[in-house]
Amino acid sequence: MKFDWKKTFVLGFGFLGISVIWPLFNSLIPPFLEDLGLSALVVGFILTWDNLINMFVQPWVGARSDRTRSRWGRRKPWLMAGAPLAAVFFILVPFVRTNFALIALAILGTNIGMALFRSPTVAYLGDLYPAEQRSKANGVINLMGGVGGAIALFGGGALYKIGVPLPFIVGALLLLIAIGVVLAFVREPAAPQAANEVVAPGVWDSLRDVSRGDNPNGMYILLAIFCWFIAWNAVEAFFTLYVRNVLGIAVGSGTQMLTAFAAMLILFAIPSGLIATRIGRKPTIMIGLIGMTIGLLLALVLTNTLQLLVLLALMGGFWALVNINSLPMVYDVGGNHAIGALTGLYYFASSLAAITGPIVAGGLIDLTSHRAIWPFAAVFMLLALVMMSRIKVSRT
Structure with a gap:
């Protein structure tokens, strides 16, 4: 089967829309919360709300989308419901930032909207491509x-300096445009014939499938995902506070610094997939984890x-090696019969990590200083490397 580059770039607009929101969310909202007088522990807890929701909503939505039947297909109804909801509440955030109850409501609404459509969007990877692609x-x-x-990071930082609400308004509009491209131009494949005869397993069934028997690969990859997302979510949640409180850099400039990381992620995204195709997914991910730990x-x-800017750029390249190949490994373990449920399982592990990371790291910062995010993250990145080393595969 010939690889369709055009189709893949069009599908990528879905992930572009998702990726516009979260960097702005994670870099600009923590200063709002700190300015309300909240401790780092409480800030970290609030930043995990999306992941508390994701733990329950995304696996359910992923599995449910496997069984959804509509004139638009299985996945698109979820995109049509979630993206507008997320955009509206995200725009509200800066306008209510001085009132804790209202900003909490805006954050919660954004989180719920994003949770409704992320798993179905990402599930297209399994729907549209065979394992080798x-x-x-x-x-x-x-x-x-x-x-x-x-x-989001560079433009959002610049817009923030002009007017605090601007990055939220522009980010929400970009989300809607990007998801609109997916809705208009991605053609969903027909539901598998077996789905009309056998109910696709839910997320808990998929979790049992990958954890039982003599092959522990499924649990090892989920534990590795859990550990490396604990590490990176802690860094992402507190980076702007670290540069403001330790290095004396303004929030907008700190947000722009993360552009170096994102830029290298862009440059290494396609090479990471090609490297894994040549040497295998496991060794590619392990190289990335070693680089991230260092x-x-x-x-x-x-x-x-x-x-620090140069180091962030190098880490972006190593993170690409990890991030590009992790979800395909989950599909390798779980098979093709429940792509939505397996996507939800992947996000279950990453969401649980994103709950744990900021809360524990925030508590550690309260006891020590903002510098603690670096050794904290390094320990969990090393644990992820240990989990990956235990996966026994010939070539994935």
């Missing part, structure tokens, strides 16, 4: 996500802004 396709899709992240330890001792 998924790393390459995920590379293209994540390249588009990297473009969205770079637009980078996190180096960040602890760097105080020069330019040096």
Whole structure:
């Protein structure tokens, strides 16, 4: 089957839209919450609300979308419901930032809207591509996500300096445009014939499938995903506070610094898929984890802004090796009969990690200083490397 580059770039708009929102959310909302007088622990807890919701909503939506039947297909109804809801509440955030109850409501609404359509959007990777093309396709899709992240971080930081609400308004509009492209131009394949005869398994059935028997690969990959997302979510949640409180850099400039990370993620997205196709997914991910661990330890001792910027760029390349190939590995373990449920399972592990990371890291910061995010993240990245080393595969 010939790889369809055009179709893949069009599909990537879905991930571009998703990736515009989260960098703005994670970099601009924490200062709002800190300005309300909240501790780092409470800020970290609020930043996990989306993941508390995701733990329950995304797996359910992913499995439910496997069984959805409509004139628009299985996945598109969820995109049509979730994206507008997320956009409206995201726009409200800066306008209510001085009132805790209202900003909490706006954050909650954004989280619910995003949770309704992310799993069905990402499930297209499994719907539209055979196993041997998924790393390459995920590379293209994540390249588009990297473009969205770079637009959000650099453009969002610049817009923030002009007017605080602007990055939220523009980000929401970009989300709607990107999801509109997917709705208009992605042709969903017909539901598998077996789905008319056998009910596709839900997320808990899929979890049992990957954890039982003599093959522990499924649990090891989920534990690895859990560990590396604990690490990166802690860094992402507290980076702007770290640069403001430790390095004396303004929030808008700190947000722009993360553009270096996003830019290298863009550049290495497609090469990461090609590398995995050649040497295998496991060794590719392990190389990325080693690089990330070293980078996190180096960040602890760097105080020069330019040096930190270069380090973030290098880490973006290593993160691409990890991030591009993890979901295809989950599909390899679980098979093709429940792509939506397996996508939900992937996000279950990452959401649980994103709940744990900011809360524990925030508590550690309260006890020590903002510098603690770097060794904290390095430990969990190393644990992810240990989990990956235990996966026994010939070539995935």
